[in-house]
Amino acid sequence: MKIDHSLPLEYSTEENRLKILGFWIFLGAEIMLFATLFAGYFTLANRTGNGPTGAEIFEITPVLIETFLLLASSFTIGLGIHAMRLGNKKAMLTFFAVTLILGLGFLGVEIYDFVVYVHEGAAIQTSAFTSMLLTTLGTHGAHVTVGFFWGLFIILQVRKRGLTPETANKSFIFSLYWHFLDVVWIFIFSFIYMKGMM
Amino acid sequence: MRELFPAKQVMGFVFSLVLTAVALLVYFLDMSFTTGMTILLITAFVQAGLQLVVFMHAGETKDKGAIYTNIYYGLIIALVTIFGTLLTMVWDM
Numbered sequence: 001m002k003i004d005h006s007l008p009l010e011y012s013t014e015e016n017r018l019k020i021l022g023f024w025i026f027l028g029a030e031i032m033l034f035a036t037l038f039a040g041y042f043t044l045a046n047r048t049g050n051g052p053t054g055a056e057i058f059e060i061t062p063v064l065i066e067t068f069l070l071l072a073s074s075f076t077i078g079l080g081i082h083a084m085r086l087g088n089k090k091a092m093l094t095f096f097a098v099t100l101i102l103g104l105g106f107l108g109v110e111i112y113d114f115v116v117y118v119h120e121g122a123a124i125q126t127s128a129f130t131s132m133l134l135t136t137l138g139t140h141g142a143h144v145t146v147g148f149f150w151g152l153f154i155i156l157q158v159r160k161r162g163l164t165p166e167t168a169n170k171s172f173i174f175s176l177y178w179h180f181l182d183v184v185w186i187f188i189f190s191f192i193y194m195k196g197m198m
Numbered sequence: 199m200r201e202l203f204p205a206k207q208v209m210g211f212v213f214s215l216v217l218t219a220v221a222l223l224v225y226f227l228d229m230s231f232t233t234g235m236t237i238l239l240i241t242a243f244v245q246a247g248l249q250l251v252v253f254m255h256a257g258e259t260k261d262k263g264a265i266y267t268n269i270y271y272g273l274i275i276a277l278v279t280i281f282g283t284l285l286t287m288v289w290d291m
Contacts, residue, residue: 007259010277011258011259017259017261020259020261021261021264021265023216024256024261024264024265024269025268027269027272028268028269028271028272029272030272031269031272031275031276032268032272032275032276034276034280035275035276035277035280036279037283038280039279039280039282039283040283041285042280042283042284043283043287043288049206060225064243067218068215069217069219071214071215071218072211074214074253075207075210075211075214075253077253078207078210078211078252078253079202079203079207081255082202082204082207083202088200088202091202107242115211127274141235160271175253175254176254178249179249179254180254180283181250182249183245183250186242186245186246186249187242188289189221189242190221190238190239190241190242191238191242192236193233194221194222194224194225195234195235195238197228198223198224198225198231198234
């Protein structure tokens with residue numbers, strides 16, 4: 001294995017570089033996946049049947065908390081990667097742990113929100129609008145849940161094996177995934193919540 | 199400690215909070231649907247670009263070209279899917 005020391009660890013071998021490129025291709029597919037969900041949502045947003053409308057069930061406070069938590073977690077994982085490049089394993093793991101705690105906070109608020117929706121009579125089977133809304137939010141939430149466990153295992157592995165070209169590469173790819181979830185949330189925040197409450 | 203908080207990323211975070219605050223104007227001020235959607239479209243796409251460049255290091259290696267080509271490809275398919283759906287299902291054209 002040829003290691004190029006002029007590059008950060010996560011890019012240092014050809015295999016590593018290709019894995020990062022491969023993950024970007026996966027993210028391209030994820031963009032398209034969420035596009036289909038948004039297309040469905042925009043089509044069905046006004047088909048509320050006998051159920052509530054978006055303006056009736058959306059609340060600004062939980063949405064703002066969720067947005068802030070996810071933006072902050074995207075920032076801390078960026079700092080984690082920066083610390084990793086400095087070779088500071090301890091700082092890196094701290095930032096990764098903070099990221100996951102913020103992610104958990106996000107999930108907590110989102111689950112609370114879902115419970116409130118269901119209690120207000122907006123369950124997944126209520127109307128075309130509620131089923132599309134909960135599918136879109138739920139797909140994003142499922143991604144965050146997967147990301148939480150993925151990140152947890154990354155932390156365990158870096159603790160056990162230290163910073164090697166392999167673990168640095170995995171950590172970097174995980175950070176790409178986490179930033180991507182934040183990007184998707186920005187679109188949910190803007191075109192589902194803000195548009196719905198406008 | 200200071201070296202752990204690079205100015206570029208701190209500025210990126212502050213800027214993303216500012217963009218969120220601007221998007222919130224849509225909620226707190228009374229404005230037309232067109233104005234509101236214009237603001238949201240601008241803040242959302244600037245914010246997404248910011249994440250891509252500042253935090254995801256998209257243009258860092260010689261794979262830059264392939265990475266951006268792939269993102270643009272994904273985006274074009276996404277926009278065609280969304281606007282195609284809007285055209286046929288919502289705007290009735």
